[in-house]
Amino acid sequence: MIFFQLFYTFFLIGMFTVGGGMAMISLIQHQVVVQHQWISMNGFTDIIAISQMSPGPIGVNSATYIGYSVIHNLGYAKPLCILGSFTATFAVVLPSFLIVLWIAILFTKFKKNIWFKSILSGLRPAVIGLIGAAAVILMNPENFIEWKSWVLFGLAFISAKWIKANPILIIILGGIAGILIYS
Amino acid sequence: MYWKIFTSFAKIGAFTIGGGYAMIPLIEREVVTKNHWIDSDEFLDMLAVAQSAPGLLAVNISIFAGYKIKGVKGSIIATIGSVLPSFIFILLVAAFFTNFRDNKIVASAFKGIRPVIVALIVVPMINMAIRSKLTWFTASIAIAALILISFLGVSPIWVLLATALGAVSITWYKGYKQSKKNIK
Numbered sequence: 205m206i207f208f209q210l211f212y213t214f215f216l217i218g219m220f221t222v223g224g225g226m227a228m229i230s231l232i233q234h235q236v237v238v239q240h241q242w243i244s245m246n247g248f249t250d251i252i253a254i255s256q257m258s259p260g261p262i263g264v265n266s267a268t269y270i271g272y273s274v275i276h277n278l279g280y281a282k283p284l285c286i287l288g289s290f291t292a293t294f295a296v297v298l299p300s301f302l303i304v305l306w307i308a309i310l311f312t313k314f315k316k317n318i319w320f321k322s323i324l325s326g327l328r329p330a331v332i333g334l335i336g337a338a339a340v341i342l343m344n345p346e347n348f349i350e351w352k353s354w355v356l357f358g359l360a361f362i363s364a365k366w367i368k369a370n371p372i373l374i375i376i377l378g379g380i381a382g383i384l385i386y387s
Numbered sequence: 388m389y390w391k392i393f394t395s396f397a398k399i400g401a402f403t404i405g406g407g408y409a410m411i412p413l414i415e416r417e418v419v420t421k422n423h424w425i426d427s428d429e430f431l432d433m434l435a436v437a438q439s440a441p442g443l444l445a446v447n448i449s450i451f452a453g454y455k456i457k458g459v460k461g462s463i464i465a466t467i468g469s470v471l472p473s474f475i476f477i478l479l480v481a482a483f484f485t486n487f488r489d490n491k492i493v494a495s496a497f498k499g500i501r502p503v504i505v506a507l508i509v510v511p512m513i514n515m516a517i518r519s520k521l522t523w524f525t526a527s528i529a530i531a532a533l534i535l536i537s538f539l540g541v542s543p544i545w546v547l548l549a550t551a552l553g554a555v556s557i558t559w560y561k562g563y564k565q566s567k568k569n570i571k
Contacts, residue, residue: 238540303440307436385499386494
């Protein structure tokens with residue numbers, strides 16, 4: 205049953221997201237695109253773009269969107285797509301809800317826990333690798349169709365890294381460039 | 388009271404674009420400055436926990452702050468409040484965009500957007516690497532994780548579990564050595 209699979213997948217994603225929305229993208233990519241092949245690499249990149257431009261945390265946005273698309277791609281009607289959205293969003297938030305609530309209740313005990321601290325500092329480099337892997341996987345011929353794509357990548361990199369332009373502005377400019385080049 | 392919690396967190400959810408870190412000042416204003424639900428020291432502690440617990444920063448802060456304000460019920464309401472606006476917004480976009488994806492102009496816009504998105508993932512990764520002052524050892528963990536996931540197709544979950552296990556055993560070993568020294 206697809207809804208159970210969706211729930212289980214996003215529950216896992218929510219539980220193993222350390223290091224924020226970008227790290228979550230790596231998990232979603234592996235589960236949804238590589239393993240289940242519910243969504244194409246192209247479609248996935250588009251969903252990240254839309255999630256980043258929309259209000260709210262990127263992880264919640266992409267879960268909502270992917271929940272919808274997975275059911276839609278299987279050919280179900282709209283109300284079921286909305287149920288898919290709800291399932292994925294609920295499942296992705298549930299683990300952090302349980303864990304954070306538990307921490308909130310035991311707060312003072314937790315702050316001093318040396319194991320907790322060591323796991324966190326140990327995970328940090330792995331998270332950097334996770335996000336890097338998400339980017340490497342997306343550098344495929346579907347997303348980079350020709351040399352001009354690499355020019356756009358370079359320009360976006362410079363504007364985000366050194367000019368520190370707003371990411372939404374960068375995405376919009378990328379869209380305008382796409383329209384000018386390809387239509 | 389519950390309604391006030393809901394609207395405060397809905398406002399936070401609706402007006403943040405660009406992810407969790409952009410949300411922090413907004414949350415601080417609603418929870419600390421305006422409503423005095425939590426004092427600023429507590430807010431900083433909360434931030435540290437929210438950052439380190441699994442899940443998304445903004446959602447985690449909402450869960451924690453909601454609990455501080457009004458217990459488990461407050462936590463549920465704050466979480467729903469912070470997620471609901473983006474949920475509705477994305478639902479509308481998803482319903483709308485699936486019909487427009489085949490539009491020629493939209494399709495060419497996305498051809499330009501896709502490489503840009505990859506750059507927007509690479510840059511925070513580099514910033515994170517610089518901020519965490521990688522040593523040779525931690526850098527090799529990062530590179531190993533990258534290779535395992537992207538080229539060998541290993542699930543990120545296994546990579547995280549293995550690293551956590553490694554971190555715990557190193558801490559245990561250090562503690563063990565320390566206690567031996569103390570006995571001598």
